[in-house]
Each structure stands twice: as C-alpha cells, then as structure tokens.
Amino acid sequence: xxxxxxxxxxxxxxxxxxxxxxxxxxxxxxxxxxxxxxxxxxxxxxxxxxxxxxxxxxxxxxxxxxxxxxxx
Amino acid sequence: xxxxxxxxxxxxxxxxxxxxxxxxxxxxxxxxxxxxxxxxxxxxxxxxxxxxxxxxxxxxxxxxxxxxxxxxxxxxxxxxxxxxxxxxxxxxxxxxxxxxxxxxxxxxxxxxxxxxxxxxxxxxxxxxxxxxxxxxxxxxxxxxxxxxxxxxxxxxxxxxxxxxxxxxxxxxx
Numbered sequence: 001x002x003x004x005x006x007x008x009x010x011x012x013x014x015x016x017x018x019x020x021x022x023x024x025x026x027x028x029x030x031x032x033x034x035x036x037x038x039x040x041x042x043x044x045x046x047x048x049x050x051x052x053x054x055x056x057x058x059x060x061x062x063x064x065x066x067x068x069x070x071x072x
Numbered sequence: 073x074x075x076x077x078x079x080x081x082x083x084x085x086x087x088x089x090x091x092x093x094x095x096x097x098x099x100x101x102x103x104x105x106x107x108x109x110x111x112x113x114x115x116x117x118x119x120x121x122x123x124x125x126x127x128x129x130x131x132x133x134x135x136x137x138x139x140x141x142x143x144x145x146x147x148x149x150x151x152x153x154x155x156x157x158x159x160x161x162x163x164x165x166x167x168x169x170x171x172x173x174x175x176x177x178x179x180x181x182x183x184x185x186x187x188x189x190x191x192x193x194x195x196x197x198x199x200x201x202x203x204x205x206x207x208x209x210x211x212x213x214x215x216x217x218x219x220x221x222x223x224x225x226x227x228x229x230x231x232x233x234x235x236x237x238x239x240x241x242x243x244x245x
Contacts, residue, residue, distance in 0.1 A: 014158075014226065015158065015224065015225060015226040017224055017226070018158045018162075018226050021162060025162070025165060028169070029169065032169070032173065036176075
C-alpha cells in the first residue's frame with residue numbers, strides 16, 4: 001500500500017487468480033465453519049490426545065486429516 | 073498535502089511493523105512447537121507448552137489486532153481503499169480468518185498449559201497441534217505479505233464504479 005494505483009488493472013471481469021484463490025479461500029472458510037458446527041466449537045479437545053482425566057479431552061488428531069486441512 | 077503524506081507514511085510503517093511482527097512471532101511459535109515435539113528433555117517440553125499461552129496473549133493476539141486495525145487505517149488513508157481491489161480484499165480476509173482462528177485457539181493453548189503443569193505423562197503433554205497451526209498461519213501470513221508487495225491486478229465492481237481516490241484522506245486537497 002504505497003498509495004499508487006496501476007492503471008492497467010481495470011480489465012473487464014474477474015482475474016483468474018481471484019477465481020482460483022477465491023475458491024480456495026471459500027473452501028478453507030467452509031472447512032473451518034463445518035469443523036465449528038460439527039465439533040460444537042474449536043475446543044481444546046480437538047487437539048489434545050489424552051493428558052489424563054480432568055485435564056483435557058481425549059480426541060486424537062490424525063496427522064493425515066490435520067495435514068489435509070481438516071484440523072484448521 | 074504534506075500532512076497527508078506524513079500520515080500515510082506513518083500508517084504504512086505502523087502496518088508493516090505490526091504485520092511483520094506478527095509473522096515473526098508466528099515463526100517463533102513454529103520453532104517453539106518444533107522444540108515441543110522433538111525435545112527429549114521433559115522439562116523443556118513442559119516449559120514450551122506452559123509458555124505458549126502467556127506469550128500468545130502478549131504477542132500473537134495484540135499483533136494480530138494491530139495488523140488488522142492498521143490495515144483498515146491503511147485502506148482509509150491510501151487510494152487503494154478497502155473494497156476496490158481484490159488483493160486488498162484477500163488480505164483483509166486472511167487477516168480476519170487468522171485472527172479468528174487464533175482467538176479460538178487460545179483455549180487450546182490454555183488446555184495445553186494445564187496439561188503441561190499437571191502430572192500427566194510427557195507423551196500426553198507433547199502435542200503436534202501448535203506445529204500444524206503455526207505452519208498454516210505462516211503460509212497465510214506469507215501469502216498476505218506477497219499480496220502486499222506484488223499487488224496483483226484486479227478491481228472489484230465497487231472499484232470500477234468509484235474513481236480511485238474518492239473518499240480517502242490521500243485524495244483530500
């Protein structure tokens with residue numbers, strides 16, 4: 001944001017990078033929303049793997065699902 | 073005009089400082105998380121997960137809000153606007169989502185700190201979650217930084233309707 005605006009960015013329609021990144025962004029946001037709705041909330045139990053009763057929950061976060069973005 | 077230039081530069085420096093500071097803080101958390109996952113010293117592992125929560129409250133959260141607020145100020149004091157260019161919109165989205173996830177994740181930091189302070193076995197204290205979240209946050213913030221520098225072309229419908237500079241401090245005489 002240096003206060004200058006290029007004059008060549010007023011082309012008609014939406015640029016391809018916007019469409020691609022927009023779809024990716026919507027998918028990420030949907031994944032977060034689904035995780036919140038399904039899990040009730042982004043609670044610690046989603047991330048903890050059994051530190052003993054009374055401390056945290058016991059949900060195991062599978063590395064595969066986490067790396068695929070499910071655990072955002 | 074001189075005043076507006078000074079204002080714009082001050083706002084820009086503040087925004088860059090907050091955003092890069094946030095990026096650096098996340099990188100430190102990535103290293104902390106890596107130590108927590110890999111260290112063989114139980115004291116170090118417990119210390120890592122205990123220190124994350126207060127440090128996050130004192131660095132990540134303030135820097136996230138500082139980045140968001142100074143970014144909004146930037147959109148006001150420069151001709152770029154907030155809703156005129158796609159790259160600005162994407163940066164706003166990234167910042168809002170990252171800040172929201174961070175706030176949600178603060179409860180996880182708290183739970184991990186409690187686990188580390190308890191007499192739970194060290195393997196129950198060790199947790200890969202901060203490492204994953206730090207990597208994702210780093211990728212998102214780097215993407216925002218790249219957008220800031222390259223400013224890819226693309227004007228929204230609102231940007232096409234409203235001439236550049238209308239309603240901004242920078243356009244004031």
